Amino acid sequence: MKILVLHGPNLNMLGLREPEIYGSFSLADINQILIADAEKLGASLEFLQSNHEGALVDAIHAAFNQKAGILINPGAYTHTSVAIRDAIAAVHLPTVEVHLSNVYKREEFRHHSYIAPVAVGQISGFGVNSYRLGLQALVQHLTG
Numbered sequence: 196m197k198i199l200v201l202h203g204p205n206l207n208m209l210g211l212r213e214p215e216i217y218g219s220f221s222l223a224d225i226n227q228i229l230i231a232d233a234e235k236l237g238a239s240l241e242f243l244q245s246n247h248e249g250a251l252v253d254a255i256h257a258a259f260n261q262k263a264g265i266l267i268n269p270g271a272y273t274h275t276s277v278a279i280r281d282a283i284a285a286v287h288l289p290t291v292e293v294h295l296s297n298v299y300k301r302e303e304f305r306h307h308s309y310i311a312p313v314a315v316g317q318i319s320g321f322g323v324n325s326y327r328l329g330l331q332a333l334v335q336h337l338t339g
């Protein structure tokens with residue numbers, strides 16, 4: 196089972212970026228943890244981090260008919276991107292949205308997600324475990 200893992204803008208700065216909010220794991224650390232989890236879950240992962248909305252949209256389109264589902268932390272695009280939401284709706288792939296921080300405990304502009312209505316579900320606030328729980332939930336969703 197092939198899953199696309201997408202990381203949105205500024206997530207390449209994890210470890211350096213506001214560690215009190217996002218923790219001390221780097222993006223490479225998170226990807227390594229997910230690879231180990233995926234092996235146990237019987238999934239294989241392809242990763243992309245991009246700071247560019249269009250690159251994320253292109254990756255979602257490329258997943259059509261190629262991947263079983265998408266695990267995405269859209270970063271700040273969560274709160275702004277109709278384009279990413281429409282891309283997910285277009286390819287119709289089961290998608291789980293994750294956030295390291297609890298976005299509902301933070302600034303009001305982070306309380307709205309354009310992605311949530313087209314996602315199977317959302318996990319927010321558990322640091323790296325948001326990704327791990329998200330992957331597990333996506334695989335269980337896909338295997339029924």
Ligand SMILES: O=C1C[C@@](O)(C(=O)O)C[C@@H](O)[C@@H]1O
Nearest residue numbers: 205269270271294295296305
């Ligand atoms: O870049 C991010 C990271 C984030 O998606 C998170 O993982 O907690 C939350 C977003 O509000 C923020 O813009």
